Amino acid sequence: MDLNDAVLDHLRHVAALPDVTGTRYELESEIGRGGMGVVYAARDRQLDRRVALKILDSALAGEAQLIAHLEHPAIVPIYETGRLPDGRAFYAMKLVAGARLDHYLDGAPSLGERLRVIRRIGEALAFAHARGVIHRDLKPQNVMVGEFGEVYVMDWGVEAVAGTPAFRAPDARLNQRSDVYALGALLQCMFPGTAPPALCAIADKAMQADPAARYPDAPAFLADIERFQEGLAVEAWSEPLWHRLRRFASRNAVLLWLLAAYAGVKFLVFFLRTP
């Protein structure tokens, strides 16, 4: 009885997987489902290694060609494209061992670590934008953080993808500034409720309804993040005076302590001196 159930389960599992006959891949399990297709963990029989195989819902392999042009450390590399017996297009890419950004954030990484991740994502976007490619559907589910801390932006969009509501800009036509909006939404969701005011301001500026009021591009967004990390004033926020003073004191704490020590010593020496 147990054996029969196991066999039935196996048959159900195999029947649910697409037919990849004629390819060098052997499907193992489904690992993700997006707007344009399904991603499976698979084994490349020829090279004896595990890969991620994305099987698209259509015969269009434009997405793979799009990503293949983007060679960047934060963009998952494409190994091969092909077509299944049923005509659907597929592409094989690096199988990233790690956690999706939303799961990664559950582990409460430090502020510096979160900023490192958002900067890496921003760098990948800036790189793609410079090559005329926009993501269209940037969200935590499309970002992987690998086991060595590497960050990968995945699921680069094609024309048919409209984006995910919480991260989609209210723009009639998606462009680079729509990706900047999604980057701001991503920053916001990476600091739920506890973000420093300057970071909130950066996210708010990136998420302005009017595209012209946002950062013009990803590098401008990244420059503000970098300014925040260096303890400088960010472009997105005209901070109150007390905050500016606090930031100055925090940035120059050692110098202020030394000056206070100098004043203290001078004061002591003046009153303790023997004329």
Added chain:
Amino acid sequence: MNKILVGLIWGLILGAIDGATAGFYPETRNLMAGIMVGSSIKGMLVGLLSGWFARKVRSTKWGIALGAAFGLLFAFLVAAMQHAHYLEIMMPGFITGAIIGFLTQRLGEPESARL
């Protein structure tokens, strides 16, 4: 601006300010010119050595420590020449040196950036 220049400039400024504080003591008011020149030269020597060290080693902690040590050493030499006012000269000199050491670490281009 290279770190040695940063050290010389800040050494001159802070040395002059440190020397100028001698004006608070009535007994030194007629010696102010000599004190300010001597203090400025002392500051510049500390700045020169701290700047040279900052070009070689990037460490705020060690920059402050070495600046303070140089400041203390030169202040001791100045006090020893007068055989008096050791405390009044050495304690501010020690902290002025620490400030110069800090500034040479924070400001100016490190050696590697100019290669």
